[in-house]
Amino acid sequence: MSPPVRVSGIGIARTDGAGAEETAGVARRLSAVLAALSWHGTHGRLVHPIEEMALLAAHDALRRAGVRTPLGGEDIGVALGLEEGIDGIKAQYYRDILRDGPLGASPIVFPLTTPNTIAARISIALDLRGENLTLCAGTLSGAHALGLAMEMLRAGRMPVMLAGGATSVQGEFLDALSVAGGPEGGSPGCGACLFLLRFPASAAIRGEAGRLLGYAQAVGRDDVRAAIQACLQDAELAPAQVGSVHVAAAHESRSLVASLRGLGVGAPVVRSPSAGLHSASFPLAVAEALGQAADGSRGPALVVGSDCLVGAAAAIVHGDE
Amino acid sequence: MTEGVVVTGLGVVSPLNPEGDLERFWASLCAGETGIGEVRSFDTSRYAYHVAAEIRRAHLGLSGATEEPARRMAEVACARALTHAKIAPFAFDPRRAGIVVGTVLGGTGAGEQYLRAERRDRERDATTLAQYPLRGVAALLARQTGCAGCALTVSTACASGTDAIGLAYRRITSGGADLMVAGGVDAICELSFSGFAALKALTADRVRPFSRNRTGLALGEGAAFLVMEPAHAAGRRGASALGEIVGYASRADAVHLTAPHREGRGLAAAATAALRDGGCRPNAIDYVSAHGTGTPYNDAMETIALKTVLGEHAHRVAISSIKGALGHAFGAAGAIEAVTCLLAMRDGIVPPTINLEEPDPACDLDFVPNRARRTTVRVALSLSAGFGGQNAALAMRARAA
Numbered sequence: 001m002s003p004p005v006r007v008s009g010i011g012i013a014r015t016d017g018a019g020a021e022e023t024a025g026v027a028r029r030l031s032a033v034l035a036a037l038s039w040h041g042t043h044g045r046l047v048h049p050i051e052e053m054a055l056l057a058a059h060d061a062l063r064r065a066g067v068r069t070p071l072g073g074e075d076i077g078v079a080l081g082l083e084e085g086i087d088g089i090k091a092q093y094y095r096d097i098l099r100d101g102p103l104g105a106s107p108i109v110f111p112l113t114t115p116n117t118i119a120a121r122i123s124i125a126l127d128l129r130g131e132n133l134t135l136c137a138g139t140l141s142g143a144h145a146l147g148l149a150m151e152m153l154r155a156g157r158m159p160v161m162l163a164g165g166a167t168s169v170q171g172e173f174l175d176a177l178s179v180a181g182g183p184e185g186g187s188p189g190c191g192a193c194l195f196l197l198r199f200p201a202s203a204a205i206r207g208e209a210g211r212l213l214g215y216a217q218a219v220g221r222d223d224v225r226a227a228i229q230a231c232l233q234d235a236e237l238a239p240a241q242v243g244s245v246h247v248a249a250a251h252e253s254r255s256l257v258a259s260l261r262g263l264g265v266g267a268p269v270v271r272s273p274s275a276g277l278h279s280a281s282f283p284l285a286v287a288e289a290l291g292q293a294a295d296g297s298r299g300p301a302l303v304v305g306s307d308c309l310v311g312a313a314a315a316i317v318h319g320d321e
Numbered sequence: 322m323t324e325g326v327v328v329t330g331l332g333v334v335s336p337l338n339p340e341g342d343l344e345r346f347w348a349s350l351c352a353g354e355t356g357i358g359e360v361r362s363f364d365t366s367r368y369a370y371h372v373a374a375e376i377r378r379a380h381l382g383l384s385g386a387t388e389e390p391a392r393r394m395a396e397v398a399c400a401r402a403l404t405h406a407k408i409a410p411f412a413f414d415p416r417r418a419g420i421v422v423g424t425v426l427g428g429t430g431a432g433e434q435y436l437r438a439e440r441r442d443r444e445r446d447a448t449t450l451a452q453y454p455l456r457g458v459a460a461l462l463a464r465q466t467g468c469a470g471c472a473l474t475v476s477t478a479c480a481s482g483t484d485a486i487g488l489a490y491r492r493i494t495s496g497g498a499d500l501m502v503a504g505g506v507d508a509i510c511e512l513s514f515s516g517f518a519a520l521k522a523l524t525a526d527r528v529r530p531f532s533r534n535r536t537g538l539a540l541g542e543g544a545a546f547l548v549m550e551p552a553h554a555a556g557r558r559g560a561s562a563l564g565e566i567v568g569y570a571s572r573a574d575a576v577h578l579t580a581p582h583r584e585g586r587g588l589a590a591a592a593t594a595a596l597r598d599g600g601c602r603p604n605a606i607d608y609v610s611a612h613g614t615g616t617p618y619n620d621a622m623e624t625i626a627l628k629t630v631l632g633e634h635a636h637r638v639a640i641s642s643i644k645g646a647l648g649h650a651f652g653a654a655g656a657i658e659a660v661t662c663l664l665a666m667r668d669g670i671v672p673p674t675i676n677l678e679e680p681d682p683a684c685d686l687d688f689v690p691n692r693a694r695r696t697t698v699r700v701a702l703s704l705s706a707g708f709g710g711q712n713a714a715l716a717m718r719a720r721a722a
Binding site for chain 1: 367368369415416425427429432433436437439440454455456457459460463464467468469470471472473474475476477478484488491492494495497511512515516518519520570571572573574575576577578579586587590707708709710711
């Protein structure tokens with residue numbers, strides 16, 4: 001059995017469905033973080049809420065694990081899942097060109113039309129010089145990032161990884177895509193959820209928020225069933241040992257429940273309330289599962305997600321008692 | 322030590338070989354030809370720049386404007402790579418096979434089309450957007466090939482193609498797959514052209530990597546895919562290996578969103594880590610495929626990074642950039658350059674850095690100027706760098722005869 005990957009810190013920042021007070025709280029936290037990082041604008045200014053949410057979540061995950069930033073070393077890598085979060089930026093950028101010609105092309109906004117800019121922003125602000133990878137998989141973006149981080153940690157390629165997902169869900173493109181058979185519209189809003197993960201043998205980092213025991217993904221026919229089955233194998237867990245199932249998808253499908261029961265997973269199934277936050281939805285469901293599993297009464301939790309284009313993913317997590 | 326990962330198939334679609342003929346690509350590249358010319362796929366009359374390395378849409382079999390060219394390029398390159406490896410789609414254990422695609426733009430052209438219709442107050446065709454998502458190419462290739470273990474899309478700016486190959490290599494070494502098809506793709510669109518124009522990073526005429534009179538990059542487009550397998554699996558089915566991927570690493574500059582670290586800190590770190598991963602001594606490197614965009618900052622920092630990594634050997638190794646021929650194909654660039662390294666090993670010839678007209682004291686290494694060179698290549702290093710301070714490096718080794 002592969003030793004579990006430890007979750008040393010969790011950072012969550014979101015504005016979906018938030019009231020004025022909560023939004024003001026996020027703004028205050030961000031302001032404090034930027035001040036603490038001595039952000040003098042030399043690295044450019046943050047121009048979109050997705051940058052703010054991702055940076056805040058990253059900073060919180062590191063802080064909770066006792067990591068002081070800026071770091072200034074190669075020991076922490078970043079794996080960020082993000083896809084639709086930049087669609088609104090791209091659409092507005094191109095609309096400006098259509099309206100104003102080349103003069104409409106903003107050199108400040110242009111870098112934000114590529115997905116990796118958000119992970120780059122994190123690396124610059126916190127001075128993280130390790131691996132830096134952005135994975136795009138729609139609603140599974142965060143899942144793919146977590147899976148990649150686990151693979152890298154287990155293989156000893158990085159001792160510590162900051163991994164998760166970020167999004168800014170904007171109605172227009174997603175609504176059109178859903179007409180075209182693409183992803184369903186999500187909750188309007190912005191959010192990020194990042195974990196500081198470490199392999200047990202790695203350098204001392206404090207903070208224990210739980211363990212990731214297994215992960216797997218699959219594409220094509222029977223993808224959900226295949227991902228769950230492979231994930232259970234990866235965690236060396238019997239189906240009956242699963243204490244709860246958390247679904248990171250907008251709708252809890254009957255076929256998912258049938259797959260679970262067919263595999264012998266009889267645990268109660270709950271739909272994550274964060275399922276509308278696309279690229280961040282899987283990490284948020286993992287955070288919810290870790291929180292619920294922390295009371296120790298249920299045992300390991302299975303988190304399952306799927307995407308209309310790139311299949312399904314599953315993770316087994318366990319909260320620390 | 323993990324088992325070797327061999328490359329058994331290559332597929333490339335570029336402005337030099339729009340139909341995907343690998344040998345034509347290689348012959349044209351080594352002959353010093355260029356695919357850079359006037360932009361035809363959209364109107365550049367309002368811009369100060371007018372050149373790019375494009376593939377004519379008709380060569381891709383695209384007659385109308387509705388099909389996103391990146392998808393077609395990827396389809397052709399992926400199919401060619403599998404054919405080259407003598408592997409039929411679906412003729413393998415699907416759950417042990419995966420796809421990794423590096424792309425920066427995905428189907429951005431489809432998004433542009435949608436927004437142009439909106440601007441003209443015409444009915445917007447939502448079905449156009451089905452081609453828009455970045456992960457769409459990986460999903461398409463997974464469906465077409467039968468690879469059902471994973472369909473990953475990595476987007477790390479101009480390092481995307483290199484990172485895609487690196488992640489696939491790692492998946493095999495970690496025991497997670499027996500077959501991976503990995504590479505990159507991107508197609509030119511107005512969004513990227515306008516952005517690089519606004520940043521004044523484009524050249525008005527030719528791309529001159531490492532030349533003192535270099536003026537900037539030209540956009541390019543294309544796709545390249547590699548078929549990768551564990552050495553024992555390739556050997557069992559009697560496949561011939563074109564070479565071995567032995568090391569990979571990615572590192573962040575952590576400095577600036579659009580400019581590289583002036584001394585190539587991240588690129589040097591990535592190259593050093595990739596060589597360490599592959600157990601390669603720096604002085605064993607015979608060839609470096611440089612990122613070499615032809616911009617003042619990139620080429621100067623890359624020269625410093627190479628000196629940092631290779632020491633005195635940096636002055637002895639053959640280094641070339643193929644962006645004078647192909648422009649900068651973003652997500653495809655690193656994958657095309659990995660193919661170049663493998664073909665250099667196969668044939669004992671390294672392609673030239675074309676348009677290297679005036680030696681630059683800040684770029685004082687052997688950049689194989691203007692003419693291809695015959696030389697034995699046993700170990701090659703391919704470097705990529707991109708916006709956001711992305712850096713990636715791949716180390717490759719020739720298979721013993």
